[in-house]
Amino acid sequence: MYRTHHCGALRSTHIDQTVTLSGWMATKRDFGGMTFIDLRDRYGITQLIFNMDTDRGLCEKARGLNREDVIKVTGKVRERSSKNPDRATGDVELVVTDLTILNRAKLPPFTIENDTDGGEDLRMKYRYLDIRRPVVQDQLRFRSKLTIEVRKYMDEQEFLEIETPVLIKSTPEGARDFVVPSRLNPGQFYALPQSPQTFKQILMVAGMDKYFQIVKCFRDEDLRADRQPEFTQIDCEMSFVNQEDILRTFEGLVVHLFEKMINVSLGEFPRMTYDEAMAKYGSDKPDLRFGMEINSFNDSAKGAGFSVFDSADLVAGIVLAGKADEYSNKNMKELTSWVQRPQIGAKGLVYVQWKNDDSIKSTIGKFYDDATLKTWIEAAGGQKGDILFILSGELDQTRKQIGELRLELGRRHDLIKPGDFKPLWVVDFPLLEWDEEMNRFHAMHHPFTAPSLNDIDKMASKDRSVLENIKADAYDLVINGSEIGGGSIRIFDRDLQSKNFELLGFTPEEAEAQFGFLMNAFEFGAPPHGGIAFGLDRLCAVMNGVSSIRDFIAFPKNNTGRDVMIDAPASIDDLQLKELNLNVVDLEKA
Structure with missing residues (x-):
């Protein structure tokens, strides 16, 4: 038996009990005839005591331990004479009677403590050591519990969790795709999904009614502290709903998460139009704190x-x-x-x-x-x-x-009160935005966003100023100046979808080649539907009052999109390239 208890379990009720613990040696302190060791696992830290007078050999063995050695100890729990109120196990300590070294460790390149001396690049290279730090473990634990609460709420609301494909078709709208060459289909490529958008709409056509998925998404774009090339969404879609139904449903989800995870009551969710947000705050994600x-x-x-x-x-x-x-x-x-x-x-x-x-x-x-x-x-x-x-x-x-x-x-000027949370729905976004460089319109959200009912007639105009003023049935949830989630009511009529593609510069042939499968599905009885997607990583960061999402991701990429721990992306050998029908010479030129 490696352990009877974990390192965060012992309390005063365990005094005089004989227990076995296993974990990593965090710190060691030698005082004359006594040696004190802090033993750590993901649950906490327990202080161990070795006494030179009672067992000299055992004490010398303990003094020979290095930081991060993996050990197993057995001993008797006793009350501490000087208690540590900052530690859950601070009322007790373990007088060790047996020590087994399970594995030796090299000297870590940085201290494995909350206040570490390791820089970000070094910690990312040795991420498995960085994760041993309690502060990082707490953030990953928070993320895990948050996903459980998401699933609880969505299940209560009768949503079905349904997986969608990871190998899909590349689309020209939005951010750049990550592409994957197909060995069995020479010269053709899959793309990794930027979101499950078209699949969740097809699930609505299929009658699934309420869908959600905690899903990995991929975007090949420039990185910031709140962006990663791969990230996780809470992806949701509903049928036979209008905007009010969706806002009410997912306002409930966010209220539930804040209450369960950090014991915060969010109160009202005010609403503000996109135009008002830009005029009053210069941003479509205003910080109202x-x-x-x-x-x-x-x-x-x-x-x-x-x-x-x-x-x-x-x-x-x-x-x-x-x-x-x-x-x-x-x-x-x-x-x-x-x-x-x-x-x-x-x-x-x-x-x-x-x-x-x-x-x-x-x-x-x-x-x-x-x-x-x-x-x-x-x-x-x-x-x-x-x-x-x-x-x-x-x-x-x-x-x-x-x-x-x-x-x-x-x-x-410290105008932002710590622990304050101000949610906001931003609504009535423009349907289209003009790209001066490309001399064409792009979708403000995505090509499947429905225009406001009052503005559908404007889509027939040839006047750019008229088209720029078409409002979308779209909405973002903003908390403390961060976009937490965004969504829209979707187009579910083939003719209207074709018209929107036309405004975005697609020829009928291009629209059919890229999205014919979706428009064909609309002809078999597509219901009115809409949805939203929340950034799980960003939600974790906002709820914890931090700007970077990286510590809520077990193995994040750095600011150039590299995984410095496994050294990826990396080149592949010539045989793999040949199997994938990729020309080595052409790649070298590129």
Whole structure:
């Protein structure tokens, strides 16, 4: 028997019992005739004691252990004289009477503790060691329990969990596909799914009514802290529903998860249109944990001879409360440099400080008098003691820039309360977005998103401005500035789907070749349907108040998409390439 208990199990009720534990030696401390060892497994840590006076050989054996050696010990539980209130097993310790070394370990390249000295790349290379750290184990444990709660809720709502294929057909819309060559079909390729979208719609045609799946998805796109080339979705679809049915159902799922996992009651889920979100926050995923809404000054700022404002599509500002006397010229220069970084791209930053002595300090004072600038601050909800920051330029670009500035000011001035969660449904997205480089429309969500019923007639227009204003029956769930999930009511009529493909630049032949299987299915009685997909990894991160999803994934890729532990992606040998009918010379040229 390797163990009678795990390393997080022993309590005062076990005193005087003889037990056996197994695990990894985390730390060792020698004090004269006594040696103390912390034994760790995924359940916790137990302190072991070896006494030189009672068993010299056993104590010397313990002193010869290295960090991360795998050992088995037997001994008697006793009460600790100096208890550790920060540890679940802190009231007791194990007086060891027998020690077996199960496996020796090399010296780890970093300390296996919550506060480790290992950098991210090093920890990713030795991910199996990194996972031994309690903080990482807690995050993986959280993810596991979250998926169980998802399944409980969905089962109660009569959803069926159905698997869909991983080897599918490549499609031109959305992110780049990962492709897989087919040995049995020379010159042809599978793709790994960016989502199970078409399959879950076909399941609705098949009468499955309520589907969900916790599913791996793959996108060959540039990476960030909240993106990975492979990620996990909670993928859902329902039949005979409208948008209200879906929002109500999945609002219930999120409320259930927050209550069960972190004991948080989310309260109301307000709704905001896409246009309102962009105008007020410069983002389609606004963080509502603090105010500082964007205000337009187009009417009051233009026409005073300040060419920067006069030539702009948008002059917009946000008010930072109570900091007018604190900001120096140095502060302003630093913040101006921040908005001028390539990631933000602003040309400059205008500010108006209404100081507590009632004076005004501004970069545009020679164009506008103090009284006018004070009315701007008041119009934006500010007062004496506040600062107004203004950006101007092209509409969409300026909104995004000032939205980023808002978030940065919120972080710098601790306007975001820890442990606060603010959910929001963003609705009425545009159906289409124009790509200047490609000179064509793309689907804002995906090609199967239904237009709002009131806008279907607009799809017949040849006017780009009319088409850009078609609203979609689409919705995103946002929490704390992160998109947690997104979905839509789907097109279920072949003619309407064909029209949407036409707007997206597909010829009838291309649409048939790519999606004929779906449009053909629509002709056999497709019900009205819609759904949503949640990012499981991102949901875990948001619920735990962190920005990176990597620690909630057992074996994540780094920021260049590599698995540095197994060194993938990697080349394959010439024989494999030949079997796959891939030309080695052509690949080398590529």
